[in-house]
Amino acid sequence: MSPSVLVTGAAGQIGTELVRVLRKKYGTEGVTATDKVVRPGSGPGTIVPLDVTDRASVERAFREHAIDTVYHLAAVLSALGEENPDLAWDVNMKGLKNVLDSSAATGVRRLFWPSSIGVFGPDAPKMLAPQDAPLNPTTMYGVTKVAGELLCRYYSLKHDLDVRSLRYPGLISSEAKPGGGTTDYAVEIFYSALKSRAYTCFLRQDTALPMMYMPDALRATVQLMEADRSSVKLHGGYNLSAMSFTPAELSSEIQKRIPGFSVAYAPDQRQKIADSWPMSIDDSAARRDWGWKPEYDLPSMAADMLARLGSRLQTQKDV
Ligand code: NAD
Numbered sequence: 001m002s003p004s005v006l007v008t009g010a011a012g013q014i015g016t017e018l019v020r021v022l023r024k025k026y027g028t029e030g031v032t033a034t035d036k037v038v039r040p041g042s043g044p045g046t047i048v049p050l051d052v053t054d055r056a057s058v059e060r061a062f063r064e065h066a067i068d069t070v071y072h073l074a075a076v077l078s079a080l081g082e083e084n085p086d087l088a089w090d091v092n093m094k095g096l097k098n099v100l101d102s103s104a105a106t107g108v109r110r111l112f113w114p115s116s117i118g119v120f121g122p123d124a125p126k127m128l129a130p131q132d133a134p135l136n137p138t139t140m141y142g143v144t145k146v147a148g149e150l151l152c153r154y155y156s157l158k159h160d161l162d163v164r165s166l167r168y169p170g171l172i173s174s175e176a177k178p179g180g181g182t183t184d185y186a187v188e189i190f191y192s193a194l195k196s197r198a199y200t201c202f203l204r205q206d207t208a209l210p211m212m213y214m215p216d217a218l219r220a221t222v223q224l225m226e227a228d229r230s231s232v233k234l235h236g237g238y239n240l241s242a243m244s245f246t247p248a249e250l251s252s253e254i255q256k257r258i259p260g261f262s263v264a265y266a267p268d269q270r271q272k273i274a275d276s277w278p279m280s281i282d283d284s285a286a287r288r289d290w291g292w293k294p295e296y297d298l299p300s301m302a303a304d305m306l307a308r309l310g311s312r313l314q315t316q317k318d319v
Pocket residue numbers: 008009010011012013014015034035036037050051052053072073074075076077091095114115116117167168169170171172177178179180181183
């Protein structure tokens with residue numbers, strides 16, 4: 001029997017694409033997409049309003065739609081979280097606890113909640129940060145992700161709730177723009193390359209960070225959620241990796257395909273966040289436990305992004 005799914009934060013970068021994937025698998029009726037902000041004409045189709053900081057509304061939505069599987073994506077990302085730490089705490093922590101409590105109260109069986117490379121701080125190894133590296137983040141976003149991982153683990157031990165989680169790297173997508181993150185430059189740069197042949201990057205040219213193309217992230221998410229329960233050993237957050245690159249390396253990959261594209265560098269407050277994160281992470285636990293393997297590297301991601309975004313920009317005026 002198909003699960004009855006609810007997605008929070010469905011109008012965001014991941015939600016826009018994940019809802020489409022889930023609706024293809026389980027049917028439109030089987031997937032209730034929700035978000036606080038419902039912008040007409042954007043997102044993955046029908047979205048119903050739901051503010052995750054409102055516990056009663058969350059529990060009501062789970063009951064109304066007889067939900068058994070939740071993808072809880074609503075959050076405030078790293079850069080916005082440093083500008084507004086109270087909002088980050090409220091949405092990321094209160095929102096997650098409301099979703100966990102409502103899940104336990106209504107009999108939700110399985111919950112996906114994304115963690116992030118933001119769990120790591122300056123004391124984690126810079127190269128191939130391991131699954132069990134020290135988690136001492138220096139951003140409010142990272143604090144909420146570490147506390148969130150612990151909370152997810154606690155609820156999976158205390159209740160019969162099967163919580164699954166991935167520490168996503170920075171995600172690159174041709175479909176929906178990111179909002180409020182430190183890795184957003186790696187998406188913005190493609191829009192600028194195609195629209196104006198020039199980009200000013202808010203990170204230094206030598207800032208290496210772990211990144212992933214959205215099709216790989218969607219595949220990992222579905223693969224983890226469909227894995228046999230006995231193979232999922234971690235309920236806090238699996239390290240997940242595909243590629244690592246610097247702004248200079250990404251720029252030169254784009255320049256191979258768009259000669260004349262120029263990049264300037266004007267690092268801002270996001271540089272400090274990027275400097276606190278590892279350059280690459282070790283995802284051998286995900287590979288071992290449920291068979292994770294990425295498909296895209298830097299050249300294949302850049303080629304696909306330019307092709308897909310290029311054709312969207314030609315056909316849709318408001319992109
Ligand atoms: P996003 O910022 O694009 O989308 C988040 C969505 O949450 C937005 O549509 C926003 O309207 C919604 N939202 C905010 N406050 C809300 C509230 N109170 N109630 C309901 N909805 C609310 O983020 P994303 O990139 O889609 O990220 C989704 C999840 O994945 C987050 O937990 C994020 O931390 C995690 N993640 C993302 C990345 C990435 O590179 N995109 C990397 C690592 C982890």
